[in-house]
Amino acid sequence: MRRVVVTGLGLVTPLANGVKPSWNRLINSESGAGIITKFDTTDLPVKYGCEVPVDEDHPDAFKADDVLSPKEQRKVDKFILYGIAAADEAIKDSGWEPATEEDAIRTGVSIGSGIGGLPSIEENSIILKERGPRRISPFFIPGALINLVSGQVSIRHGYKGPNHAVVTACSTGAHSIGDAARMIVMDDADVMVAGGAEAAMCRIGFAGFAAAKALSKGFHDDPTKASRPYDQARDGFVMGEGAGVVVLEEYEHAKKRGAKIYAEVVGYGLSGDAYHITAPASNGDGGYRSMQMALKKSGLNPEDIGYVNAHGTSTPLGDEIEVNAVKRLFGDAKDTLAMSSTKSAIGHLLGAAGGVEAVFSILALTEGILPPTINLENPSEGLDINLVPNVAQEKKVDAVLSNSFGFGGTNASLVMKRV
């Protein structure tokens, strides 16, 4: 069977623009949360979130002009901008440049989004109501469509292979990588640029998620404390934005060109809860089966997995259900397992979460450092598992598992190991 390895990483996160600064801040227990500055929150019940830094005094701020000219920026919603930026970084990191037409045809893109261009849908709806249909920009639709991240990356880099975009809410990033890995296994492509991008931080996004009672709202005094998975005081997720993208490559293809190989994607599991549109099934069965499938495909045993990057969104219900599903799958191996939620630092990036967390999981593997669950002051009872509380831990692990669960009861798990 064709093997799939990771040869490039790219990130835009609320901690920083770029893989290295995001990771360094993550393992330094920093938080990307703050009071929202980019839109009016006066009448919203939640006024904090995890915005991608753009301030000039932030040393690793995201600079849109470095990605696209101001003229081109007007034609895309922000999730596309983040997706292009993360893809550019991952592609550059991989060193892969198609030299021939055949190379281009064997290179594809699979970058999804949970919601897509919500800010421009909001903006254009207001224009439609106030000024009529003739004032709607011709770039509204191609700037808001979810698959236009993959489209833009393909056009920008000349990739003529599979052009795919997953939409599975908060499982999008993980499904994108899993599906893309399978395309390589099935010989549809040799290289796939895969991950997730999201920028749904706008008034209508906050109003909608707040109405669904999903958002944390009790930490306006100190938003950096708001995302606190597994802690007794947790009260919902903190919305984030950004993108996480990897370059996946067929193993022999990567070896032949002497590419740096971060990890091998050895397992991918998918499942449905068949339970509720927003709530996770209380027995955690969907997450359990997703992890079980990924583990089975990998041929590994539970004790081989040293680190789990949890879905762990900081909602009262979800966190414990996931821990129980992990405990059920891992059995006695739970005692040597470490599991953390990096959402404690960056918030919930929705459709980008699985992409960003796959990158963090891979770095845990290559750096021998497990990123912490910050704000874990008083863990809920019964969570007898190493949740890497507050401070990163040095530990050499040989395989990692990353979970993503989404609205609609859609679950995805990825297993990656050292090559």
Next chain:
Amino acid sequence: MSDVAESVKKIVVEHLGVEEAKVTDTASFIDDLGADSLDTVELVMAFEEEFGIEIPDDAAEKIQTVKDAIDFISAA
């Protein structure tokens, strides 16, 4: 240069991200200034906005150069 011509050229420079010197009277939006069909739609919208006029679709299709735009707007 008339006020209309000046405003038209300014809008073209802003929307298409091109150098001012390239925006000559005879310059074609698509052939000379790198616009695509969606850019030209947006450009016409910007003219409508700036000059408070309505440019019907059949007239908009005939506006292909800077001069076409200046002439249409001046006559409107």
